[in-house]
Amino acid sequence: MINNLWKIIKGTISDIIDEIYTLIGLFAGWLVLTGSAKVVIGKVIMIGFIVWIIRNRIKDFTEKE
Numbered sequence: 001m002i003n004n005l006w007k008i009i010k011g012t013i014s015d016i017i018d019e020i021y022t023l024i025g026l027f028a029g030w031l032v033l034t035g036s037a038k039v040v041i042g043k044v045i046m047i048g049f050i051v052w053i054i055r056n057r058i059k060d061f062t063e064k065e
Contacts, residue, residue, distance in 0.1 A: 008057065015056050023049075 016023070026045050033041055 011060060012053055012057070015053070 030038065030041055030045060
């Protein structure tokens with residue numbers, strides 16, 4: 001179980017590193033926003049990031065079968 005959890009964490013970190021330039025671009029765009037736009041876009045970025053991680057884990061699980 002610990003070994004499986006380690007593989008999931010390692011795979012997630014690897015995916016994040018692969019997309020680092022996209023994440024930097026999203027962060028830079030978020031920095032220049034002000035007011036309510038910054039709040040809304042920040043939430044959208046975080047929700048999209050979480051959905052992306054979950055989707056990649058599901059995709060990896062279904063490809064192994």
